Amino acid sequence: MTEPLLKLAGLGKAYGQVDAAKDINLDVADGEFVTFLGPSGSGKTTTLMMVAGFTEPTAGGISLNGQPLDPIPVWKRDIGMVFQHYALFPHMTVAQNIAFPLEMRGVAKGDRRKRAEEAMEMVGLAGFGSRLPKELSGGQQQRVALARAMVFKPRLLLMDEPLGALDKKLREHMQLEIMHLHKNMGTTVLYVTHDQEEALVMSDRIAVFSNGRIEQVGSPRELYEAPQTKFVADFIGETNFIAGKAQGCNGAGASVRGLNGQLGAPLQEGADAVLAVRPERLKVMNGAGAAGGNTLTGTVKELIYLGQSRKAIIALEDGTEVAALEQAAQAEATALEMGSQATLSFRAEDARILADV
């Protein structure tokens, strides 16, 4: 493997006794789109701020292109950043805003204007140069912020919840635009969000943060299909958890309450564990079917119509509620009814057995 562009090694930030971020280890390859995903207060923004240079680490180090970043002040790091509320300078026009990083780098005036115009064209804002930021819509301001952060061709682009202030439709549109920009420019991106859907759509890899630590790093598919911790399984997408004791741990598989699944991470025999299985991986049958391997029986408690699919909430005997998702055609064939019995089955390779913490 080639040398990573960005390397976070044992990075940490403590405020007194509280660790805002702890033991963060991550390698980011050149051209990669990596997302920091986690709830608020999980350390993802703190980590981003340490890379930008606004927050000083109390442990570990950061290196870019093999050079340690720590002694380099913010203004010499050459790292672009899109702020949560854009932070466009309100007293400067769009063109002045975008040309600002070039001005600070001593680029000659004519060249500056030309490059700012190219950047505006790149984000679809040609002709908006003489407007003030407050005269633009939220989506347009977002594009100006992007153009400003990319116009000086930074080695790394940081984005701190850049789409948080936009409505759903515009957000989805901007997600695609940012992905296209990333592809075309080949810029390496570190992206912070608490929106797991956004992370799944946009990222090459996702680092899931919880309580100041990285829980798991992987491609969207790996995180969704093969979570290593209960937190990751719970935070990304919807999951059913069936709690019990881990039994028959054999390195790759184990069982909980007689249900077989794959191990997400090594687990001690008899430890508290959950079996996690996604709603769309459950096969639904009407009535109490034969009790075979990996089946669950319960009462239909709720049927939720979702248009292209239908969700059934089934209460097991011990009260655990399990959600099963069926495509519309399949749901019609199954024809569940409220209050009737239903049987759920799944394959062992679709279930994960994780430590219950």
Added chain:
Amino acid sequence: MTAGNRTLWLLIPAVLLIGVCFLYPVSWLLQRSVSEPVWGLQNYITIFSKSIYLGVLWNTIAIAGATTILCALIGFPVAYSMVHARPWIRKLLIFVVLIPFWTSILVRSFAWLVILQRGGIINDILVGIGMIAEPLDIVYNRFGVLLGMVQVLLPFMVFPLYSVMARIDGSFFRAATNLGATPIRAFFRVYLPLCLPGLGTGAMLVFIIALGYFITPALLGGRGDTMIAQLIFERIDEFGDWPLASALAIVLLIGTGLLFAIIKGVSKLRRGRI
């Protein structure tokens, strides 16, 4: 009828007050200034042709201008600290800045006299510890006037600045440094321009109030520090010269109005600038 029209009658007390207490006396002054001893502009010609009057006009502008600049230089760091200090320090600072408002201007000016005069506290201490042989002349001159006026007028600079600075998001400065600006360039290129509305309001308040100052220059100034308000008082009190005093008052009013208009115009131009 719109809601705006229906509530217009709420303005009646204010209109009456301004009409009776401001417009009427001002028009009375204006009339006297151009009608006595005969109709014409003779009083204004006197003001703008005699060096004593021109000197006082210049003094007034120079003292008000210097006061404004000093207030800005001192007030800016004070307002900045107030915005960025912990809550209890901020409260303390606001209290300290407000104290001058709670004492009579006369008392304060006399207090400065006690502190600054040749036998005052400062000179006593400096002579006592042997730093100087002779007491310094730090009052009855321009220095004394500026000291007294800056102290009184500082809050008019600090509070407009404070209210503007408090609304400036920290991310602007961070964004500027992230984009390659050193802290000093980020300050001058981003932070200071964002403070300008507060600085402008503060400067206008201080300058305009300073233009009409009377007691402080009278008590703490020397002969060369006479300001226009003192001159008006002197013309009426000593000579009963209402026409010339009226003309001086009108000059002060028009000068202030002109200045206001110029500042407004400049700030509009700035906004329209690409």
